[in-house]
Amino acid sequence: MVLLMARPWKHPQSGFYYIRQRIPQDVRAVARGLKIKLPEEAGNGGVELGPTTQLVKVSLRTRDIQDAKARHAAALSHLSSLWRSLRDGPQHLSQKQIIALAGDFRRRAVAKWDDEPGPSGIWSKLLEMSAKWDEATRLREMAPFVAEHLARHALNVSDDSKTRLAHELYKVGGEIAALMKRRAEGYYDVDDGADRFPPLRLPDTGKPPTAAKTLTQLFEGWKREAERENYAEKTFDEYEATIERLVAFLGHDDAVRVTPADVVAYKDMRLATINPRTGNPLSSKTVRDGDLAALKSVFSWAVGNHHLLSNPAEKITIKKGKPTQTRPKGYTDAEADKLLKAALAYAAKKRELAKTAAAKKWVPWLCAFTGARVGEIIQLRKEDVKKAGAHWAATITPEAGSVKGKEMRVVPLHPQLVELGFLDFVKASKGGYLFLTAEKRDEVRGRLNGVKNRVSEFVRSVVSDERIRPNHAWRHRFVTLSRRHDVDQELRRMILAQGGKGVDEEVYGEPEGLYREICKLPRYELGCEEKAA
Structure with missing residues (x-):
């Protein structure tokens, strides 16, 4: 096994x-x-x-x-x-398979050195030296290349096949050196020698997939296995959306027909797609880490399970560039004061759900003093706010909804939250989720996104700078304030659920030391600190 x-x-x-x-x-x-x-x-x-x-x-x-x-x-x-x-034991390679392997070796070497071949003298010296090798020397010198090339293709072959392959690699090695010498001297004419090699068809690599598969079926197969590994629900939703978009773009659902060119065309289409929220094209990060990552993962699973011969997305990417940063990622002091003051004074609009209005009032304050992700706060339940030892705390748990890392943590509540009346709000609630309406955990995701969007819209109405992420900016500010006020780095990581060297996981749920550090964060003196329950 x-x-x-x-x-x-x-x-x-x-x-x-x-x-x-x-x-x-x-x-x-x-x-x-x-x-x-x-x-x-x-x-x-x-x-x-x-x-x-x-x-x-x-x-x-x-x-x-x-x-x-x-x-x-x-x-x-x-x-x-x-x-x-x-x-299966050592396999005998045919003459055609050996020549095809040598051709693959040649193509890889040319691709590696073609752009920058280096000084021509190196290649001249190599040609001169290798021309003097006798047969025994050739076999000895080529043995490491044979072993590495066979390992690359997961091949176990007979000694006779290894010897014959060594001779062919020696031959193409001379061709490579001669070609690179010409490249180094400035001659980039057509490489005629590349045309003599047959396609690479090795044992088991030329077999067709076990059965015709649709893209949708591949995703479902990948998902069944991924569910056993407890992937986040968000990942399944995003991957499924990517597959659905690809099917719509291609106009068919036949996985075998998908080519690398199809994936490149899909990538280009996504890069040109306008984000309706910002009015700008989708970012390279969104397409690279979302669409392409999903396709690579699903297609790799398909290859590994013999549904496809190759992964059409395997070498397709988008070059990473360092984004221009013209301001801090977190809220400034002035922005935080303005936003928290507006949140504290927020009153529900006509026909607005009470829980949505409560989210606009309390979520910014909770994010400011916990550094938690906005989704973790919005999915808090009444039973998640309770005393931990001598202090009140919020329990962020996967039982309530999606939590990155899938680990429960206890975050003590800052004294100012208590003074502002957050506990009174919790006690007055009827039970269940504080900021959204859901009876079961599997109902949370869709409704959570709706509340997140409403909170984001409210934040944007107060702090309109498009250069920051309106909800995640609190998390960045929490780190900034923690450094400014000497919050212990290890305990800060526990509060934020950020792994790091030295983090003692055994004290994740113990609130005393965490409460001490939370209290180091300064109060917000806004001039309107009366209870806001």
Whole structure:
């Protein structure tokens, strides 16, 4: 049985994500000394297995969780193919397959050095030196390249096939050196030598998918497995919306027909789409971390489960640029004062729901003094506000709705919140959710978004600067004030549910030290601090 670590593992020091998988017991002996090389879509990482290695751990070479998920799926597929090839035993490669492998090696090398070949003298020296090698030297010098190239394709081949491949790699190595010498000298004419190689058709790689699949079916299959890993509901909704948009854009639901060009065209369409809220085109981050991440993840799952031969989105991305920042991400003192004063004085409009009006009054204040995400505050229930030890606190819990990280935390209430009458408001409520109407947890998401939008609109009516995110700006301000007033960094991270080195998870629910730090945050002296219940 293979022990699968179904999620990417984040290295606590470097922040890079890894794939970790236990080597199957039945192939552990033959895997000793094996060099593993992940494919490009999994990050190109590699590792050599020692004589006692039982757990494969390879870097996915990314700190981005969405990229890591897509690369992790591709890595799982690659390792699955590798274990299968070891079980099947060494395979004999045909002449055509060996030449195709050599062609793939050549294409990769040319792509690596074509733009910047370096000094021509290096290539001249390599050509001169390799021309003097006898057969034994050729086999010895090419052995590492053979091993790495076979590992890249998860192939376990016979010694005879390795020898024949070594000869072909030596031959194309001379072609590569001669071509790069010409490139270094400024000649970028057509590479005629590239045309002689057949398409790469290796054992098991030329088989068709197990069955025709629609894009919708692929998403449903991916979702069934992802649900076991407790993915956030928001992720499912966003991925499903991406698949639906792709189907509408293509005009069909046939997954096999989707090409990289289709994905590029879809990406370009999304980049040109106007965001109705801002009136501007969608940001590169929205398309890269939303649409493309979803497609890469679903298609990688499809490849790993033999529904598709390749991932049409695997190499498609949008170059990251550093956004221009012309102001702090959090509210300034003046903006915070103005907004909190308007919130405290807010009165429900005609036909406005009482809970929505209450959200506009209390959510800004709660965000200001807890640093919580606005959705976590809006989904608070009456039973979540209670005494923890000697002090009143709000319990932010996945039982109420979606919580990033899926971990409960207790955040003490600042004394000013109590003085303003927040507890009186809670006690007067009839029970259940304080700021939205929902009987069950699965009803929360849609109604939560509606209240978030209403709160955002209210905030924008008071602080109209489009350069900040109206709800998340409180979280940034909380960090700024914490640093300004010497709030303990470890306890601040506990309050915000931000993991970090040194955070003691065992005291997450203990409020005494947290209350002391919360009280370091200054009161807002607005001149209207009478009870607002």
